[in-house]
Amino acid sequence: MSKLFTPSKIGTLELKNRFVCSATVECLVSEDNIITDKYLKVHNRLSKGGVGLIIPGNYFVSKSGVAVARNLVIDNDKVIDDLQKLTSIAHDNGSRIIAQLNHGGRQCSPEVIGQTPLSPSSVKDSLTGIRPIEIKTEEIKETIKSFAEAALRTKQAGFDGVQINAAHGYLINQFLSTRTNRRKDNWGGSLENRMRFLIAIYEGIRNKVGKTFPVLVKINAQDNIKKGVTLFESIALCKKLESIGIDAIEISGGIKETGFTTTKGDIPEDILLTNVNMLKRMLFKFIRGKLKKAAKFQEGYHLSCATAIKNSVSVPIILVGGIRRREMMEGILENGNADFVSMSRPFIRQPNLVNKLLEKPDSECIACVNCNRCTVEITVNNKPLRCYYIPQKKEVSK
Numbered sequence: 001m002s003k004l005f006t007p008s009k010i011g012t013l014e015l016k017n018r019f020v021c022s023a024t025v026e027c028l029v030s031e032d033n034i035i036t037d038k039y040l041k042v043h044n045r046l047s048k049g050g051v052g053l054i055i056p057g058n059y060f061v062s063k064s065g066v067a068v069a070r071n072l073v074i075d076n077d078k079v080i081d082d083l084q085k086l087t088s089i090a091h092d093n094g095s096r097i098i099a100q101l102n103h104g105g106r107q108c109s110p111e112v113i114g115q116t117p118l119s120p121s122s123v124k125d126s127l128t129g130i131r132p133i134e135i136k137t138e139e140i141k142e143t144i145k146s147f148a149e150a151a152l153r154t155k156q157a158g159f160d161g162v163q164i165n166a167a168h169g170y171l172i173n174q175f176l177s178t179r180t181n182r183r184k185d186n187w188g189g190s191l192e193n194r195m196r197f198l199i200a201i202y203e204g205i206r207n208k209v210g211k212t213f214p215v216l217v218k219i220n221a222q223d224n225i226k227k228g229v230t231l232f233e234s235i236a237l238c239k240k241l242e243s244i245g246i247d248a249i250e251i252s253g254g255i256k257e258t259g260f261t262t263t264k265g266d267i268p269e270d271i272l273l274t275n276v277n278m279l280k281r282m283l284f285k286f287i288r289g290k291l292k293k294a295a296k297f298q299e300g301y302h303l304s305c306a307t308a309i310k311n312s313v314s315v316p317i318i319l320v321g322g323i324r325r326r327e328m329m330e331g332i333l334e335n336g337n338a339d340f341v342s343m344s345r346p347f348i349r350q351p352n353l354v355n356k357l358l359e360k361p362d363s364e365c366i367a368c369v370n371c372n373r374c375t376v377e378i379t380v381n382n383k384p385l386r387c388y389y390i391p392q393k394k395e396v397s398k
């Protein structure tokens with residue numbers, strides 16, 4: 001049997017196969033922070049579809065860290081009961097489920113959070129134009145505490161583990177990068193100092209959830225922007241995280257400032273530029289070529305970085321980013337590039353993807369074409385999770 005369908009472990013957690021549904025925001029939480037029936041239905045379908053591990057869209061540890069509206073803020077115990085319904089659904093259908101925790105930092109919008117976003121330093125995002133406020137030491141400590149308290153809530157709600165989102169240009173990634181972290185205190189400067197925030201979050205979580213509860217992290221192997229996190233730095237970071245007890249590392253990349261670099265593929269200009277003012281349209285025209293180049297899709301676009309990291313640590317490596325063909329999935333496991341294959345957009349279109357791959361061993365099943373309409377409609381326009389692909393006329397008449 002293909003290695004893809006063999007069981008494996010992350011720390012104490014046993015997983016039935018090597019497929020992970022990477023965190024994907026759903027925008028299915030009500031305005032008063034209650035998860036909707038539709039949210040539960042989405043995860044019911046997904047867990048029935050055979051995926052070993054589900055990581056729902058990120059939960060924000062505080063209101064000041066909400067990067068995408070209509071997603072859960074896990075800053076109070078009232079959410080625990082509803083989350084218990086979610087974890088029971090996943091478990092009843094044979095999947096495991098891990099909660100991702102995040103703080104958006106300067107990638108939050110002032111309109112959503114009702115204040116100027118926080119970041120290690122006041123460095124303007126050249127794409128969004130947002131200039132954040134430098135986070136104070138006291139606020140850093142509060143944020144570390146809110147990650148730890150949120151993690152405890154996920155454990156109480158029956159999750160099988162927790163994943164710290166240190167990727168994609170959000171607050172933790174901002175601390176790691178010399179582009180966004182220009183601090184002169186012991187939270188900035190050397191790599192050791194820039195890692196301090198993530199390490200403190202990890203340790204805060206570990207103290208709350210105990211030694212055996214799986215704690216994972218998602219990182220950018222590299223930011224691909226001037227002064228951003230480099231592969232050399234992320235290898236050092238992974239070694240450090242391994243030495244203090246992290247249970248698995250998911251390898252990703254890209255930050256908002258570089259456009260569609262986390263979800264490479266097409267840039268759906270028609271929906272991206274709806275309701276955008278003249279000035280922003282002009283700015284877009286100016287940087288269009290650069291954005292398109294950076295977003296060019298290449299199968300398994302973090303594979304070489306993941307391999308370099310895998311060769312440097314022993315903890316399980318989860319690889320995400322443009323994994324589409326079965327041959328590539330098999331190769332990743334057989335060649336030891338990573339231990340798990342993780343996908344996001346393919347599961348939006350086909351929640352039953354893993355069962356399909358199992359039932360039809362000789363066929364390619366993935367229908368996702370990386371049009372990124374989901375990326376814009378969900379993460380920018382806050383529409384509910386679904387595939388927004390529009391078939392071309394020729395395809396319709398086939």
Ligand SMILES: Cc1cc2nc3c(=O)[nH]c(=O)nc-3n(C[C@H](O)[C@H](O)[C@H](O)COP(=O)(O)O)c2cc1C
Nearest residue numbers: 022023024025057058263321322343344345375378
């Ligand atoms: C609609 C959408 C929402 C996403 N939400 C999250 C999220 O909440 N947390 C996260 O770490 N990544 C998020 N991502 C990134 C994915 O987890 C994944 O890293 C990326 O899409 C590349 O994988 P893929 O090529 O299989 O789609 C999101 C991606 C999409 C398309």
